[in-house]
Structures are given as C-alpha cells and as structure tokens.
Amino acid sequence: MRIENGTVVSHVPMGPHYRVLTLNLPDVTLTAIPGQFVHLRITQLHDAVLRRPFSIYKVDGQNLSILYKSVGRGTTAMQALGTGDLVSIVGPLGNGFPTNLAAGLTPVLIGGGYGVAPLYFLARTMSQRGVLFVGGAKAVDILLADEFKAIGWDVHIATDDGSLGVKGLVTAPLNTWLKSAVGRFTPEFYACGPNGMLKAIGDLAIKNNWKAWLSLDRHMGCGVGACLACVQKVRLNGQESLARVCKDGPIFESHEVIWDD
Amino acid sequence: MRIENGTVVSHVPMGPHYRVLTLNLPDVTLTAIPGQFVHLRITQLHDAVLRRPFSIYKVDGQNLSILYKSVGRGTTAMQALGTGDLVSIVGPLGNGFPTNLAAGLTPVLIGGGYGVAPLYFLARTMSQRGVLFVGGAKAVDILLADEFKAIGWDVHIATDDGSLGVKGLVTAPLNTWLKSAVGRFTPEFYACGPNGMLKAIGDLAIKNNWKAWLSLDRHMGCGVGACLACVQKVRLNGQESLARVCKDGPIFESHEVIWDD
C-alpha cells in the first residue's frame, strides 16, 4: 500500500454514463492485482473528508485506470478532472481475487454495471479463458463486452429492459448456460455487482458445492482497516467474526459470507 | 438592490497582482452609482457561507466591472472564473459618493491599492475634473494612473519603496500640492484605501474645515443591513450611533466618523 499523487493521463467517457480515468502511478501499479481497489481523494470538494473507493480496471505499465459512474457529489466532481491534474491515491487496497485456478475448473465471471471493471483486469491476468455474464439496466449499462470477446472470452448479456441480450437478470443466461454445461465444465464464479446479485450467485455456488469469489461493496471510511466502518459478518473455519471489507476483502468466498445485515 | 446572475464577459489581469472581472448585469447596472459595491458569491468554495464585497469599478451599459486583488481563499478561487461562467451578484449596495459638487470646490481623490477602483467610477461620472493622489507599496500597486490622465485628471503618485512617484505615503504629495494650491483651490476629498490613510485624510479635512468623503472597509456578513456585523461608530447631528457600513455607508463624511475602535 502506497500513497501517491497520480497525474491524469487521460479521462474519457465510455458510453453516456461511465468514464475511464487513467492515472500515472509508478508505485501503486507495482503491486496491484485484480480485485483490489484504490482510494481516491477529490480535492475539488473542499468539504469532503472521505476518499472514494474504485476497483482497478486496468494496469498498463505505470498507468492505472478506473472505470466509474457518476452517482453523487464526488463522482460528479471527478468529471472535471483533466489531463495533467494531480490526484491523490492510496492503494492498491484489499485482498484481490485468487488468480490461479485449480486444473479442470472453468472461470465464470459475473458482473453488473461497473462491476465488470475488476473482472476485466482479472480476465486479462488469468492464463485461462472462460465465460463472462454481464448484466445491467439498459444496453448502455453493458460495458466491456467487446473487450472481453477480443481476449477470447465467451460473453453472455442480460438487461432488465431487454434492450441488449436476454431480458431479465444476469442469472437467467447463467442458469441456461449452466444446464448446457453440466458435466462438461465445473465452474468457479467471480462476481462483482449489486448485493442481490452477489447473494444469488453465492447461493448457487453453495448449493452445488462450487466456489464463488464475491467482491463486496461497502461504504468506507479509511480504506485501510483502521476505522471499522466497512465490516461484514463472515464465518471463517466455523468461527463467526466481523471482517473489514476494505482490508480482509473486498473479495470473499461465498461460504464465508453471512448475509443477515 | 437586486439579486442577479451575471455572465462573465471578460476576466483579465491588471499587472501581476490585480484582475478585472466584467459581468453582464442588466438589472444591477441600472441604478449603480460611484462608491457603491456589489456582493459576489463564490460558488467554487463549497464551504463558504459569506459573499465577498467589491467596489464597482466601471459600468459600461449592461456590463459591470470590479477590480480585485487575490488576498485569501475567496479572491483566489475567483481567479478560476472564465468567460461565460455565471456569478451570483447582490447589488448595487451602499450609499455611494455624492457626485454633484458645490461650485468653487475642487474634487481631490485619494486612493490606495484597489481603492482607486471606485474613485475611477467617480471621476468618470463627475462633470468636473480634478486631482488624483494614488499610493501603494510598489509601482505594481499603482493602478489606473493612465486611465485617470486619459480623462483629463491631474495624477500624483507615491510608493512606499519609491519605485514610482514620490517615496512615502500618498499624504506626502498631497500636502505639497495643498501648499501650492492654498487660496487658489478649495478641495473636497474623496478617499478609498486603508484605515490609516482614511483617518489621515479625515483629520486633514476636519482641521481645515473641508469635507472628506471616506469609503470604509469592514468585514461584512449580509451586505444589506440585516446582520449588524459591519458597524462603525458615527456622530450624526451631535448624536452618537452605530452605522452599518454596508447600508448607511460605505461612504461617510470625515466629521461623522468616530475612529475609536
């Protein structure tokens, strides 16, 4: 973990609702792995005391990219960032996804909205190719489908309004695929998206004795494990405890997570 | 008094330390007179609750200009204002200078730093020409000297470091001129600048039974007479009272001002 001022290398829209911010971060990029995130300070907001967490979407040499959606005052203020601006970053943070998969297992990635960002970093890192299921409200919320295809992944799409791919939740095409895949593949899930989706994927994995690596999204204070704002109830070897999503997570295996709050 | 969103028409530096901000303000410009000021809201400072007061430097048709120096967080943030930006203005505020001078009197204007801004508006409005004494720390703090000359005013300059005009306070060249002027002219002073200067000019006027119109500078809250943050002890027809610099001022005649706090 480092603290570093990153220079904005580029800041480009991805469709109407998302943007990709690329920063030059020689130190932070050194150790970054898929599933980790960075904590970004928005100095334009004089009255903001908290940084904002964003999954690492890409690492190219010394450049690190995040893929974000403007949902509130911070992410809206971020839109003003221009090439050459300095942005204070703390990272890489969190545990990250396990990337070396046991033989015979097929990586199955499930992403919702910006949730595909860390999954893309994962896919680019994995030796093996697999299947991506991506869901969103509308066609415009389906991100990176082509990028995944370009690196040889099998991509399945679902949208709530059916404007792209299957109409409905991402679990619909997933279940269809699983039926067809029975016997031929044993999936290992990697999911990032809304809690409802994560829970559904987790239950599916538990029911079938598969593994599902879930990236949790919690409001954060420090991002480094100090403030205990981001805790999640988990079960680790039989023992219930409170894990810090920022430090012990954000990635948890489905059997560990206790969803009760 | 109006509240109006003014579009930035231009925003240009005047020397190294000052800038001229020109706003299109159809309503505010209608009634503005010399010596009045506007209250400007700096929306870039999310955590600022007070507007900032600035003397009116120029009114050209629907355009109003202020001449300002960056001295703190607000005036520094103002530098970011660009053409087309909207700025919320309350104004015109305050009483303003009396502009029609009794026959036989010579208008003598004394300004320090940005204090020449309202005096220039005054000079442009007066039917009569007169003398300007302008002082500042260095040559770069002597503003508008040429503009005053261009409209036929006799300009005298003093700087603390002697880098332009007489070395010393603006009262030095003033006193020299007064000696030479004795009998020939009866001056009426109009002054805007630091309290020390205002007090000196006021005392001079009182001693000689002249009039001196002083523009006071007080920290302000509301700018409209509601909060009583800006009060100045004054004597009006024998009666001591607390005048509101924003509403009853900022212009007071030297005999009215009680300098004790």
Place this chain on the structure above:
Amino acid sequence: MGLFLSHMKLFGMTNMQPTLEINLAGIRMKNPVMVASGTFGYGPEYADLVDLNQLGAIVVKGISMESWGGNKTPRMVEVPGGLINAIGLQNPGTKGFTEKYMPFLRKYDVAVIVNIWGKTLEEYAAVAEWFDTVEGVHALEINISCPNVKAGGSSFGVHLDSTARVVAAVRAKTKLPLIPKLAPNVSDIGAFAKVCEDNGADALSLINSFPAMAIDIETRKPILANVSGGLSGPAIHPIAVKLVYEAAKAVKIPLIAIGGITSAKEAIEFMIAGASAVAVGTANFTEPLTALQVIDGLSDYLARHKMSKVQELVRSIKL
C-alpha cells in the same frame, strides 16, 4: 383500464397541490418556512430581494427593553462550513423597534415573531408585557440561548431552573404564543424542552448557534473582539437534527428547527426528525432566496411523495 390508470397517474402527478399551510401553536402561516432571528434584520433589509408575503414567518432580530449597543467589531468571521458571530444583540429596544419597524411589518400578510431577551428575569417579563399589546405581533420567541452576551442570554438557557423561571415570568405577562429558543450546548435537550412545555411554552425553537472561537495564529489574538461567538451554518446541521429528534421525543408542543438549512433537503430532514416548521438563518447571507427555494423544494417533495399536507411529513421518521 390501462387508460384509466394512466389518467389516475396523470391526475396524481399534475393536479395534486400539496398544502403547506400550518397553524403552529395558534400562529397561522402560509408555509412552515421562516427566517431566523438576527439573520433577516427587522424586515425591510431584504424586502427588495424577497417577497415577505411568501414567507411562513419573519422572526426579527432580538429585542431588549432598552436599546443596546452590542459588541465591538470584528463581530463576525467565516469558518469552513459556517460563520462565528458575536453581534452581541445590538437592537433599538422595544420602543425604537415598535415605532421604527412595526408600521412596515404590519403592511405585509406574514406572521411576525419577535425574538426577545433580557439581562434579568424582570427585563424578560417587561419586554413580553410591552409586546403583548403591540398590534401585528403574532408570537414571541424567547432567546435564552445567545452565546454572545455576558449577562443574560445563554446563562439562562443552560440551567433548567433559570429556563423554567424565564418562561414562567414571560408567560405571566402575555397571551401571545410563546416560543423559547433552546441552547444547543446542553447534554439533555429533552429535559430543557420539557421544562419549557411545563412552564407554558406553546412551541420551541432549536437551535441557537454554538459557542465557538477562532484565533488568528499570526497575531495570536482572537479574531472576534468578543473573543468567542456563536457558530452557525451547514457545519452544525447534523448536530441540530439530533437535538430536534431528541426534543421531539420529550415534548408534544410543535418544534421549529433551525441550523444549517441551505436547501429543502435539510428542512425536510428536520421535519422528518420531528419539526413542524423550520427557519433559515446563515443561508440568507449566502443566498437571500434560500427560504423561497426551500418552500418550492418542499412543495415538490410532498407532491413527489404523494403527501397532500405538509403535516404528514412531521415526525414521520421510520426506525
């Protein structure tokens, strides 16, 4: 059927005009949005910018029996998210105010609430007695919580017994609706609310500004001539919400919430927490149209949430 539904929808969206009118402890207001004492002068100051007839009520700057000069300057300093003021309750006194400003205020169709204070119990009572018979005064707000005067002010408002005595003394002198204004710097706001209710208060205002201070580190002198003053503005809002929530649990009388309102959002938050009305203070300086914007925003919110009366919002917090 689909058509019928869409008509219903249309109807709901367009024709529903939520009513903002309230009757607060006998004070009729067009809406629950007032301007707070000391931040709006006596009425005329903002009249060029704000149509006073659109406000729920105007609470005028604190008035004492005799005129009072207040503190030396500097009296105000801006801090991040707020300002500290130490005006010191400068005012023209009961007679001066009544003669100079009441004729103006009577011309408007808006509730006028006079904020009163005294250095002694007797002074509080005397001011109340004076205003009891002044035409056009709709209610009295009792300032027992001003952080900026040595005698009186806050020293009354932070002790239960003196709070009780002031409220009772004022109650004895007037039939006007009485609104004690509570100090924020107490550990049990509920107890103070209750003692006011028990002694005849018809409503409560909360809160006043917080005792606070700023020092110029270069000169090492306090920035305010009065050394310390009262903090107001957005900075204090989350504390005020908590105090309003606690007071609402302690009393039945209506509450007027004050503290860091800059938009309808904070006003709505206050009402959900338990306030029947709100007052805009410091924001009048930042943006004189704030109170009017709050009124519009409140109306939009009620329509959007299908509430026909603003009263439905009061104390509607879901735990």
Place this chain on the structure above:
Amino acid sequence: MGLFLSHMKLFGMTNMQPTLEINLAGIRMKNPVMVASGTFGYGPEYADLVDLNQLGAIVVKGISMESWGGNKTPRMVEVPGGLINAIGLQNPGTKGFTEKYMPFLRKYDVAVIVNIWGKTLEEYAAVAEWFDTVEGVHALEINISCPNVKAGGSSFGVHLDSTARVVAAVRAKTKLPLIPKLAPNVSDIGAFAKVCEDNGADALSLINSFPAMAIDIETRKPILANVSGGLSGPAIHPIAVKLVYEAAKAVKIPLIAIGGITSAKEAIEFMIAGASAVAVGTANFTEPLTALQVIDGLSDYLARHKMSKVQELVRSIKL
C-alpha cells in the same frame, strides 16, 4: 555592523531548530502531535504510509475488558465538513488487543496511549488494572464520552458525579498517566475538567465527536443503523477551540486538543488556546500524512515566530 546584523539574521533564519519535544504528564513525546483514538486503528493499519516513529503518540481504538462487536452497518456517513460515525466501539478486548497488537507497537519508539471504556464502573477499573502491567503502554485515555454506545460511554461523561467516579475508580487501579476524554455536549466544560483534575487525572483529552444524525429524505430512515452517531471533522473545530480555551482556564493539567485538525493551522490555534498537545482524527482518512504535515508546519511556524520551544506556544493567546 550591517554584516554582523545580517549574520544574526542568517543565524536566526537557518540555524534555529525549534524543539518539539514535550513531556506531557510524564509521557515523553518527540512532538506534541498524536493520532486520535479510532481513526488510526491499533498501529499496523497505517504503518505502510506513515512512519510511526515520527509521531508524538498513537492513541489506539477504544478497548473494553471483553471483545465487543459494535453496531450494525451503515456505521459512517459523510456530511459537509465532516462525517458521522457510529462504529460502536468494536474491539478485540484487553486480551485480544494485548496479544495481537502490543508486540507490534513495542517495536516502535513512539508513545502508546490506550483508549479504554467500559459499560460499568467495574469494567473501567478492570481494564485499567489490566493495562497497568502491560509493557509498552505509556498512558490510558479514558473514554467517558463515546456517543455511540447505549450503556456506558457518553452517559458517564455528561454528569459530573459519574465522571468523578469513573476517574477515581480507574485512578485506584493504575499508576499510568490518566487522560480522561471529555464529551463536547456539556454547557460547562470547565466543571468537567476540574472534577477530572480533582480525581487524579494527569491530563485531559478534548473533545470527542458530537452527537449528530443524518436522515435519508427519500426513505425517511436514519442513514446510520444506530440512528445517530458522532460528528467529527472540520465542522466541529471552532467549537472545540472554544471548549479547549474554557478548559484551560479551569485546570492546570495539560490538555490534548482534538477536533477538526487538517493542517498545522488548526493545531497551532489549539495550542495558543491552551493545549499542550493535539491529536489528528478524521483527517487521517482524508490525508494519511496529515499528522506528519502538522509536525512540519508546526516546526516552521515556531522558527518563523522565533520560538525555540513548542511550549512557548501553549496558552499564548493575547487578549
């Protein structure tokens, strides 16, 4: 002569290295800048970013006798100029903390102050007794002012008698320097400071966060699972300065000032008002290097103001 003078000048400007070292109630610190309880974990969390050896002291997150789970989430919400937290004092308990974190902390040359709390008087005493014999613990900060736990916490800190009892009970169990941490939501901080001093406190920390609350106006639910929490950050700084100033008038023991420090400016303001040391809290989240920046800024300020010792700044307010 001119030459001599300019040498003097040169000397004054370049060679004068002000000393920041302090001995606070027997706790030796390299400088008066600490990190506040609950905002810096137990030490390891920020160790990658901040050289712990450069800090004046580390105050660890509040510890109770037995481990404690704290509140449900959401536990934190950002508000303008600050945040509201309701962590609820989650901690591994005396044994868990001592085994898991003290070996790490002992490796550093920095004062370690343990923030302790209990739900009963007995628990406070028991925790104090435990730490009395733990190697590497330099002092105890007694949290009698946490707004986020139903039992204990703040309920002790807002009453003089219970404050006295807690301090006395803890005092009886340990020779370690004792630092009660005062609640901000009291009307007479001086009285609380005095009662702590009279009952054996060696220093005081002030202040803790303010009881505060935020409501989601769309759902009308409190944003925090605990309904309310504690406000911290720049928003509370001017109130904290006033409380420190008042406490300094009431007691002789040294004060540790806390509240909204984001740079050397606020730290210097606190020391001028009466603090012997300061602690950085929320700003650790915004900018983990804040404490180090405060140390540098403080040193520069002292040099610029020709002070050779940081102690010259303490209580140096000019009235």
